[in-house]
Amino acid sequence: MTAVTDEILSFDEAMEKYDPVLGFEVHVELNTKTKMFSAAPNVFGDEPNTAVSPVDLGLPGVLPVVNKAAVEYSIMIGLALNCKIAESCFFARKNYFYPDTPKNFQTSQYEDPICYDGYLDIELEDGEVFRVEIERAHMEEDAGKLTHMGGATGRIQGAEYSLVDYNRAGVPLVEIVTKPIVGAGSRAPELARAYVAAIREIVKNLGVSDARMERGNVRCDANVSLMPKGTTEFGIRSETKNVNSLRSVERAVRFEIQRHAAVLDAGQKVTQETRHWHEDTRSTTSGRPKSDADDYRYFPEPDLVPVVTTPEWIEELRGRLPEPPAERRKRLKAAWGYSDAEFRDVVNAGVMDAIEDTIAAGASAAVARKWWMGEISRRAKEAEVDPVDVGVSPELIVELDKLVQAGKINDKLARQVLDGVLAGEGTPEEVIEKRGLAVVSDDGPLLEAIDAALAAQPDVAEKIRGGKVQAAGAIVGGVMKATRGQADAGRVRELIFERLGVQG
């Protein structure tokens, strides 16, 4: 565990004195079939150094060739971020020596990114919308992966040697860079999380990335600086690297704000540097100093010709864009008639798509929500899986619901029917048959049970007679117990009122 060595100010105090300025560089790994500049497969988790070609290893004599699909995906991301698309743009070489970079330069874009000048409207939890300006989204290649061996920490410090896996080298990346984000105030940490969540959602929705943060498909570098309240000149920033979960993004921004505030309060200057985020201590530690004078000796990549886009091509790609996630949510929420809270819970549970499918299969919005947020979510929690992985299809829900509507089973029995179906005992009908689960619809046995229940609780019976209809629940419960749940509760309630001669 890394010790926290930095002083920090309380967040509230920091917010009283300073305004935070944020900036994000989000790297998105594209899920193209092949790599950015070679025909090697773009895969995750293979044996080290098997998904490589001579190009990815930087062998003498090799040349890059641009992956057209990666360019298209990049343009689609740009369009989704409301960016302009360059008519023509170059790749550039970013020169630096590091063993995870096989050529000792990264092929990237420098002066002219393929996408520029965009924006993204970020909706915070309470519905407030915050516009984040996008400076650019450019194409580049990923580096290989280093594993430091022999040390206790897995870090380079103290390691005896390092292994390098070039499977990831050359995987297509799009780097999305924001303009400085001013004015978020105390909502900066929340905005940080919401922004990265929105990027992740967009690229996933576009189908251009697997968007799994835990696999590094989406990686965030968060820039933070503070300016004293009432001033407008940006402070010195820190860049916290590879903050790779939404929760970490929020925490890292919050921590950096608190740390900067303490430094400034002590009358010192913030060091311009990269910081590393540690989830265990929820703090950052100093990385390497970073200055604007870092010299990567960029120059146009002479082995590649410019990427030229035509209006026709861009329009064709625009036509391929799915509905933006935020608009889609707005549309579905209105169509389904859920409350703000209900809809938020649905989104957070990750069952919005499932509900949409279930409604399409014939269920009402209320029934679909009841199933996904109720029984299925409960089972998911028990099994520690996502609700959509429980194994319940929209069609099955519709079928069970029809049986309930028809009065053949009630909700409680429906759960048992679901058990049977999931256990492979056949269709719902077959399970009802085999397990003998049909509700008791003959009033005879019900009336017997009702009379017994009323006799057992005369005081309750008296209350109902006196007009306290809500007291009927106790009798219904007794009847349900007596019939082991196989009664239709609604019918039981009707019969109780009939028996006692009151209006339900």
Add this chain to the structure above:
Amino acid sequence: MSELTRHSAARLAEMLAAKDVSSVEVTQAHLDRIAEVDGNVNAFLHVNTEEALAVAADVDKARAAGEELPVLAGVPIAIKDLIVTVGQPTTAGSRILEGWMSPYDATVIKKIRAAKMPMLGKTNLDEFAMGSSTEHSAYGPTRNPWDLGRIPGGSGGGSAAAVAAFEAPLALGTDTGGSIRQPASVTGSVGVKPTYGGVSRYGAIAMASSLDQIGPVSRTVLDSALLHEVIGGHDPHDSTSLTDPVGSLAEAARTGDVRGLRIGVVRELQGEGYDAGVQARFDESLELLRGAGAEIVEVSCPNFRYALGAYYLIMPSEASSNLAKFDGVRYGQRVLPADGPMTIERVMGATRAAGFGDEVKRRIILGTYALSAGYYDAYYGSAQKVRTLVQRDFDAAFAKADVLISPTAPTTAFKLGEKLDDPLAMYLNDVATIPANLAGVPGISVPGGLADGLPVGIQFLAPAREDARLYRAGHVLESLLEEKWGGPLLAQAPDLAAAETMSGAN
């Protein structure tokens, strides 16, 4: 020496097709010649005996079976050791790649294999093609077959010397600033730099990506045309590769007529700085061409005077980045620091310190500096502007002339060691060849006679994609001169077999 090694590739192809001789005989004759003279010449870094003979035997078998074969099938070829080959080491003339075997073939090598041409071996070069004398090879200099005390040009001195010494009828070279044409000039052979993008660069170890081009080396213009047809054409592995078909270059070489062809004499590529003997041979060639019906016009390319300066910024800039990959991490030599901590930076540093020669280090340092923040605009940026101006000069010149003509190099072959300590003097030898690389236009060097017993080269330049014009003009001049000389220039070269006593001369 077997007479077989004296024949042109075109003649050998005819003899092979007529079954007058077998490919095994032809290949063996050249291998014998290499064994006989290469101790003196040092054109080859690796001799590929076994594979060459196996390929030759396959060709003979196929021919005996009546199979249809490519034109140059069975004609052997030497490969500049900057081009990667499966089954033969590739060193780039550098210690840093000593012993490295490429797991893949360059595109041109795939084409050579498809053409069924036996590969005799890999030829010497200045380290990473950086030089004009082949003295910067980590494996010792190649010597000029005309005078073993002199340089064979560079960087492709090995390929040019191999051809001029009758060790190979054909060779592949690479030309970044004249590395095919200048060696051809000083060895009395023919060398062609195709239009940029005309031949795939995939598998040619890059020095300066925007300038490098693979091309043919031979003893006759027709032979270069035939080889150019084999190696040219689009390659999806090279993004800068042209999509145009190669065209019939051999047919252009066989035109035999320059009547009405407008030949532009570049005012800036003659006179001051050019040896009197070189100038005299150049003037004679002009007169011959005029006599054959060509229209000689003068053109001016005022920005060519800045070409050398721009070249020595662009080339090292690209080279500094292209050579960064040689760090001992993945392949090639790895040198550990003698003492101190064993960090990756220090291993990379020790490897590059020991693996690269002085000229390579000089260019890496120059290029790193030229690309640095704060200097980029003044150096790399300005050089790119000059490049545009040079291209415009060519455009203007080609509006007046179909081809341009100049001496290929300002001097004949200088002595080994003569310019080794004076890089600027060495760089000046490329003054006439560099503009073509900056503009991407094609150029050829053909033998133009002797000055003080040493070969002089005549260069033709053509507009981009008009390589055919080089072969047409080059072949006519070659014919006119050979008529005058009573045979090829190389017939006048000293007998190397008798030069054994000279091996100790230097």
